[in-house]
Amino acid sequence: MTTINDIAKMANVSRTTVSRALNNNGYVSEDVRKRIMKIVEDTGYMPSVSAQSLRTKRSGVIGIILPKISTETSSRVVKGINEVVSKEGFQILLTDTELDKRKEVEYIRLLQSRQVDGIILLATNVNEGLLNVIKDVKVPFISLGQELPNVTSVVYDDYHAACDMTNLFIQRGHDKIAFIGVGEEDPAVGQTRKQAYMDTLKKNGLQVKDEWIHEGGDFSIESGYESMKQILKKSEGNPPTATFVVTDRMAIGAMEYLKEQGYRIPDDMAISGIGAAVMSAYITPSLTTIDYNNKEAGRLTAQLMLDKLNNKKVSEKSTLSYRLISRDSV
Amino acid sequence: MTTINDIAKMANVSRTTVSRALNNNGYVSEDVRKRIMKIVEDTGYMPSVSAQSLRTKRSGVIGIILPKISTETSSRVVKGINEVVSKEGFQILLTDTELDKRKEVEYIRLLQSRQVDGIILLATNVNEGLLNVIKDVKVPFISLGQELPNVTSVVYDDYHAACDMTNLFIQRGHDKIAFIGVGEEDPAVGQTRKQAYMDTLKKNGLQVKDEWIHEGGDFSIESGYESMKQILKKSEGNPPTATFVVTDRMAIGAMEYLKEQGYRIPDDMAISGIGAAVMSAYITPSLTTIDYNNKEAGRLTAQLMLDKLNNKKVSEKSTLSYRLISRDSV
């Protein structure tokens, strides 16, 4: 492999000078610079990142911890982040917890040993252990999607989004509105969205019935299917006429069950999701949902990360806007 | 930061011994080993990967070059790869070309400068420049999804899959079968699948009409929509009764156009895709497609990579099997 020493010899200068020419830092005569650059070009020389990183304590890598690598949300966020950081010469190192809490902690450690310059976490749950580990992280750290205490957080406006969606049902004349959620370990999705739903019902003098509320076991389509089934079973005799589901995938599962049972959507049951999955536009009927603009969230998070890396002050909490997409399912 | 020297001091041994204890290589008395491990535990020490990598020329990282990070195919493949390599302590470094040919070359270089131990490329196009750069790669290299000359390749059985799909239409009584493809720069998708379609038609004595063939500009839903529109326009008076689309997303776009125009699927037009996108199962009517089992492809590729890293011989070409999923659109 070509090293900086090889280049130095070929150019008849010291490696110090080569380094300066390469990094545009310190004086190098135009003559020498050209000679060096020509050789670099010809040989296709690329500095060893390990050596640079060992020496400078900077790796040019941002670590990202994803709950699941193969979801649209993750993909969009990563894309947004990449768009911003790649322009500044940063690489991204992706890790996937597969929704395993222990892996979150493990990866935070691992990423640090890999000398990443910063860490972005897309958490799906919040617990004491996680918070403790984060406290000891020595590089810039940002949470995306969940608000963590004393951690720079970029969050979606889950509360108002869910209020708006619930209100949409009410405006359309529904007063029996069911809810399909997820567990409370996920504050953003499991708690905030549910709270907004309940608050909005109460504010409108509507009853919140336990039979109309169900939490899916996970975020899967199947889980939505199963939840809808449970709600219909529990509420026999007094079924809801609308169901607010906290994610598109689960909503699609719920629709699937309704279709199987011969329900017409939205006539017999109106339904909505959150997330603006591509699928939501192509399913029949098309799904009313909320677009969180994940890519923009990724961009913003990346920008905050760059700011932190440049020792700029950044606000501890950024809340993103959203867009309600009204389609045929409501 | 804690370094190996700190640990050595705390344990009253040399860093040589600490290194040996950590890597389980060479003799260390049980006594000393325990003492060291305890301290490592307590301090949460993790060796600097940069230093290790600089010293050993191994980084424990496999670089992956993706055409697009936010597609189901990519996600599944990555998942499969990750599953296998993470067990052996390897990390994955993901790069995204965003379908830009120059970036493929750029990333191959970049990954090498990052001292990755191996590179996996999911190519969408093959050209001389790319081949030349690959020739000079000094680490194990595998191509997934495209067969590259003199490069270890893991490929899908595009030819037979496309034959099977075309035959399915024929079995259902269609003799006017259209084709929506992509450009020829992508040999697997743009050439092989098309060739299989044409061969199958000919073998069955059916005519291959230019008006029934259209190439989309990219892999998008919109591109499928537009292609269907073009075919219907060009073939007015003698329209096809079935359309074989080379990807699910494009097929969904094509369906969208057909629905808008009042076509009943499959009665007025049968349609099929390839890829087994999640969406394909939930769209109405559900889409007949081919499951390439991308995750398994990822796993196999990863295994081959590990074999290469262990200097085992691996076969230059592996062809994966597939599964035709017959649903309601045909």
Next chain:
DNA sequence: CTGAAAGCGCTTACAG
């Protein structure tokens, strides 16, 4: 404008 020297944190022959 340029170079010699130190040092980043490791691993690995080599010697004992």
Next chain:
DNA sequence: CTGAAAGCGCTTACAG
């Protein structure tokens, strides 16, 4: 069983 020393490929004060 253990340690001193060299060296991986860089960058950065320091000196000239």
